[in-house]
Amino acid sequence: MKKPLRFRADVLTQKAEAAGDLTMYDIAVRTGVRECTVSRSLSGRSTPTLATLAAYAMAYGTTLDDLVDGMALPSAVVPAQRGAAA
Numbered sequence: 806m807k808k809p810l811r812f813r814a815d816v817l818t819q820k821a822e823a824a825g826d827l828t829m830y831d832i833a834v835r836t837g838v839r840e841c842t843v844s845r846s847l848s849g850r851s852t853p854t855l856a857t858l859a860a861y862a863m864a865y866g867t868t869l870d871d872l873v874d875g876m877a878l879p880s881a882v883v884p885a886q887r888g889a890a891a
Contacts, residue, residue, distance in 0.1 A: 811874045812858075814847045820865035836864040 821832050829847065833840040838860050845851040846861075853861070862869050 809875060810852075812846060812849075812852055813872050813874050814849065816867070816871050817861055817865070818847065820861075820867055824865060832861075832864075836860045 817832070821827075821835075824835065826832050826835055829840050829843045832838070832843045836843070838857055842851075842853070842857060846853045846857065858869055858872055861867075862872055
């Protein structure tokens with residue numbers, strides 16, 4: 806049986822703090838994700854969509870694999886870091 810996917814709110818929080826984003830509002834501004842969505846993601850009340858996960862990953866220079874436990878994505882699906890050569 807496959808392991809269920811789990812959003813790693815702890816990883817997002819660590820990445821945000823490292824970037825100087827200490828509040829949900831700060832995360833929302835940096836990522837372009839609504840503050841209520843950030844709140845629901847971090848509290849575990851909802852699971853972020855793929856688009857939201859991608860916004861988090863791109864804003865904090867990390868991968869989807871880092872933000873989601875229990876899956877391995879092909880490299881073509883992992884968002885490229887900003888400024889990376891295409």
